[in-house]
Amino acid sequence: MCATCGKSDATVSDESVDLKPSGYDGFSKEFTEEDVRWMRLALAEAQKAKRISPPNPSVGAVIVRDGRLLGAGFTQQTGGPHAEVMAMRDVEARGETVEGATVYVTLEPCSHYGRTPPCALALIEHRAARVVVATGDPNPKVAGRGLRMLEEAGVAVTFGVLSDEAYETNLGFMTRMTRGTPWVRLKAATTLDGFIALPDGCSQWITGEAARADGHAWRAVAGAILTGIGTVLADDPQMNVRLPGETAVRQPLRVVVDRHLETPTGAKLLTTPGGRVLIVTTSEGASHVERRAALEAAGAEVIVLDDAERAGYVDLGRLLIELAKREVNEVHVEAGAGLSGALLSADLVDELLWYVAPCVFGAGLSPLRLSPPASPGAAPRWRVRETAPLGGDIRIICRRN
Amino acid sequence: MCATCGKSDATVSDESVDLKPSGYDGFSKEFTEEDVRWMRLALAEAQKAKRISPPNPSVGAVIVRDGRLLGAGFTQQTGGPHAEVMAMRDVEARGETVEGATVYVTLEPCSHYGRTPPCALALIEHRAARVVVATGDPNPKVAGRGLRMLEEAGVAVTFGVLSDEAYETNLGFMTRMTRGTPWVRLKAATTLDGFIALPDGCSQWITGEAARADGHAWRAVAGAILTGIGTVLADDPQMNVRLPGETAVRQPLRVVVDRHLETPTGAKLLTTPGGRVLIVTTSEGASHVERRAALEAAGAEVIVLDDAERAGYVDLGRLLIELAKREVNEVHVEAGAGLSGALLSADLVDELLWYVAPCVFGAGLSPLRLSPPASPGAAPRWRVRETAPLGGDIRIICRRN
Numbered sequence: 176m177c178a179t180c181g182k183s184d185a186t187v188s189d190e191s192v193d194l195k196p197s198g199y200d201g202f203s204k205e206f207t208e209e210d211v212r213w214m215r216l217a218l219a220e221a222q223k224a225k226r227i228s229p230p231n232p233s234v235g236a237v238i239v240r241d242g243r244l245l246g247a248g249f250t251q252q253t254g255g256p257h258a259e260v261m262a263m264r265d266v267e268a269r270g271e272t273v274e275g276a277t278v279y280v281t282l283e284p285c286s287h288y289g290r291t292p293p294c295a296l297a298l299i300e301h302r303a304a305r306v307v308v309a310t311g312d313p314n315p316k317v318a319g320r321g322l323r324m325l326e327e328a329g330v331a332v333t334f335g336v337l338s339d340e341a342y343e344t345n346l347g348f349m350t351r352m353t354r355g356t357p358w359v360r361l362k363a364a365t366t367l368d369g370f371i372a373l374p375d376g377c378s379q380w381i382t383g384e385a386a387r388a389d390g391h392a393w394r395a396v397a398g399a400i401l402t403g404i405g406t407v408l409a410d411d412p413q414m415n416v417r418l419p420g421e422t423a424v425r426q427p428l429r430v431v432v433d434r435h436l437e438t439p440t441g442a443k444l445l446t447t448p449g450g451r452v453l454i455v456t457t458s459e460g461a462s463h464v465e466r467r468a469a470l471e472a473a474g475a476e477v478i479v480l481d482d483a484e485r486a487g488y489v490d491l492g493r494l495l496i497e498l499a500k501r502e503v504n505e506v507h508v509e510a511g512a513g514l515s516g517a518l519l520s521a522d523l524v525d526e527l528l529w530y531v532a533p534c535v536f537g538a539g540l541s542p543l544r545l546s547p548p549a550s551p552g553a554a555p556r557w558r559v560r561e562t563a564p565l566g567g568d569i570r571i572i573c574r575r576n
Numbered sequence: 577m578c579a580t581c582g583k584s585d586a587t588v589s590d591e592s593v594d595l596k597p598s599g600y601d602g603f604s605k606e607f608t609e610e611d612v613r614w615m616r617l618a619l620a621e622a623q624k625a626k627r628i629s630p631p632n633p634s635v636g637a638v639i640v641r642d643g644r645l646l647g648a649g650f651t652q653q654t655g656g657p658h659a660e661v662m663a664m665r666d667v668e669a670r671g672e673t674v675e676g677a678t679v680y681v682t683l684e685p686c687s688h689y690g691r692t693p694p695c696a697l698a699l700i701e702h703r704a705a706r707v708v709v710a711t712g713d714p715n716p717k718v719a720g721r722g723l724r725m726l727e728e729a730g731v732a733v734t735f736g737v738l739s740d741e742a743y744e745t746n747l748g749f750m751t752r753m754t755r756g757t758p759w760v761r762l763k764a765a766t767t768l769d770g771f772i773a774l775p776d777g778c779s780q781w782i783t784g785e786a787a788r789a790d791g792h793a794w795r796a797v798a799g800a801i802l803t804g805i806g807t808v809l810a811d812d813p814q815m816n817v818r819l820p821g822e823t824a825v826r827q828p829l830r831v832v833v834d835r836h837l838e839t840p841t842g843a844k845l846l847t848t849p850g851g852r853v854l855i856v857t858t859s860e861g862a863s864h865v866e867r868r869a870a871l872e873a874a875g876a877e878v879i880v881l882d883d884a885e886r887a888g889y890v891d892l893g894r895l896l897i898e899l900a901k902r903e904v905n906e907v908h909v910e911a912g913a914g915l916s917g918a919l920l921s922a923d924l925v926d927e928l929l930w931y932v933a934p935c936v937f938g939a940g941l942s943p944l945r946l947s948p949p950a951s952p953g954a955a956p957r958w959r960v961r962e963t964a965p966l967g968g969d970i971r972i973i974c975r976r977n
Contacts, residue, residue: 234817309831310901349911360934365770366770367766367770367928367930367972367974368766368770368944369766369767369768369943370770373948373951374948377951378952527934533960533972534957534958534960535920535946535951536948536949536955537946538942539948541769541770541935541938541939542770543769544938545938546935547938550778551778551781551937554936555935556934556935558968559934559970562963562970563963564960564963567957567959568960571963573768573934
């Protein structure tokens with residue numbers, strides 16, 4: 176597994192590894208304010224990769240000598256160069272050389288031959304004097320090997336500069352590597368009094384343009400957009416990334432949980448441009464052989480994931496493992512009350528992306544179908560990560576505690 | 577009407593007056609950065625009066641000579657001295673004199689004899705050289721008279737320094753004076769999915785201690801706390817101000833909308849320390865003569881406000897006029913879905929004070945009973961004034977657009 180690009184033939188590890196504190200004890204953690212400033216620039220480069228690089232992690236690199244920026248780069252699309260190589264090319268394109276320079280990179284350089292030679296080797300060959308790394312490669316087969324390769328070749332290594340920020344940049348990749356499942360973000364848009372639609376189901380539009388554009392920006396960094404058959408039948412969503420005045424570089428996988436295999440072959444998610452379509456059903460659903468064949472003919476992949484404990488339902492936990500195997504780092508859930516409630520009930524959601532429109536309906540559809548807690552205090556509390564105005568609406572981001 | 581203290585025998589005007597732009601054209605609006613800094617200090621003094629001064633407006637004053645602070649003060653409880661007098665006393669207590677000094681005051685000094693002589697006259701007698709005023713007295717009988725009295729006596733007057741901030745300090749007083757009704761703030765505490773209680777009605781506690789303490793701080797600045805009979809019967813609230821480690825200086829009027837006159841004489845709002853109790857009922861409710869007598873014997877005042885258009889219901893618009901006549905500047909609504917929804921439907925709410933706990937119930941009681949709009953876009957939008965974390969919860973403040 177190349178830590179920088181995520182390309183891998185390795186299967187996902189079942190071991191849960193906490194990267195940040197362990198495995199990197201031997202490396203210098205001495206750094207200056209100047210190192211922090213340059214790493215912040217490398218993180219800004221990494222941000223540019225967010226919509227482009229998945230399933231590869233989003234990595235940024237900057238190359239500096241004598242306090243002067245020589246070049247910068249970030250991870251390209253799958254199969255393209257890694258951040259370090261992009262930064263070295265940038266240096267050379269400016270008529271400079273990497274020799275004796277310091278390279279700041281937001282994730283440990285890779286140490287093995289994948290589709291490209293190891294970045295650590297490239298840094299050695301270009302005679303970098305020092306490599307400063309924010310955070311490590313989470314794959315236990317790699318952890319620290321990239322850094323050791325550098326040190327053994329006489330390159331000075333510093334580890335752990337802005338590691339939390341760097342970890343956050345690749346939350347989904349890190350989660351997939353260490354937990355074997357993607358980061359799951361559940362999106363909802365409600366009124367102040369908690370409705371996602373009027374009693375007749377109409378929800379267009381509760382939030383304003385800014386919130387809706389923001390929703391597409393989140394879709395654009397995801398590896399998959401997940402919804403349920405109820406939403407497909409009710410709203411016929413396209414489930415693609417539509418950015419104002421911009422063409423999406425990459426379209427996430429479109430995933431529908433559809434236990435009875437009811438997705439119409441004319442559904443927009445099958446007929447509009449966008450990511451591949453994965454329909455997840457049960458044995459019962461798959462028994463509708465003609466419907467399955469028609470969906471496959473329409474371009475969808477159909478898989479069966481029966482829930483062993485709840486007959487006739489899809490196993491959502493296994494679905495996430497399946498998505499991780501397909502290199503999905505982040506799952507963006509935009510679903511109705513049934514699927515959203517089921518994911519929450521099964522404790523499969525990492526983050527809530529909640530848009531609140533400052534209006535009230537008095538009655539309507541609720542965002543989540545789940546069993547109420549025994550008492551108000553028994554409801555699991557989420558951690559509020561952010562609350563901010565967005566256009567005329569409010570965006571709230573919560574994380575699992 | 578004394579602009580500084582709000583004491584008045586004048587009836588509330590039906591005229592709506594927009595204070596800030598008009599009526600003060602003749603006064604100098606030339607001021608320096610230094611004036612702004614001193615006025616900010618006067619506004620900080622005014623804040624200290626917020627829990628103490630109602631129904632009088634919360635006013636602050638600072639007195640300055642040669643760039644040196646000589647004294648400061650704020651409005652005391654009803655019957656006590658006004659801010660200017662408090663500041664002048666402070667100056668004298670420090671062995672200084674007001675002569676030749678500049679007085680910064682957040683509201684136009686009063687110009688007539690109420691329970692105390694006019695503040696404008698006191699400023700003249702103490703030979704203040706200049707008076708800088710943030711905003712004017714909203715009573716059309718007074719507007720500008722305090723300033724003119726000063727100018728005619730040779731005191732330099734500057735008007736309009738931080739007027740928006742000063743207006744905000746006394747929003748309720750201003751509203752009562754210009755509109756004839758109090759500022760109405762509706763409080764709710766919901767889960768992320770919009771529930772105020774579990775399906776069984778249990779709501780203790782959805783939000784944490786910080787949010788609940790914040791709710792009491794808002795109660796403490798209100799002139800009345802308003803609820804409905806449903807809440808009284810279900811939750812038996814005390815409806816008083818309870819501040820951690822602090823004794824409330826003033827307790828707001830407790831108001832119950834109770835159309836059938838069902839408030840139990842043993843209700844906590846009648847038996848616990850707190851403000852006076854006003855029960856607002858209909859002719860039908862008042863026809864229960866014994867119950868009315870028992871409630872009055874228990875200390876409550878009972879009034880009848882029949883809704884002419886909705887037989888058997890209380891006229892909420894008239895209730896607000898009634899509360900304004902009782903010198904209530906701000907009404908703090910903590911009610912169930914029925915009364916809250918009725919106030920919103922009648923467009924009687926100025927501000928939403930919305931606490932959101934980062935948890936979900938899946939099912940439960942909704943905060944508002946009202947008719948849904950014809951379409952999502954037809955729901956009136958509120959203006960988000962603030963959204964911020966509070967303890968582990970979120971506080972959202974919206975204003976009517």
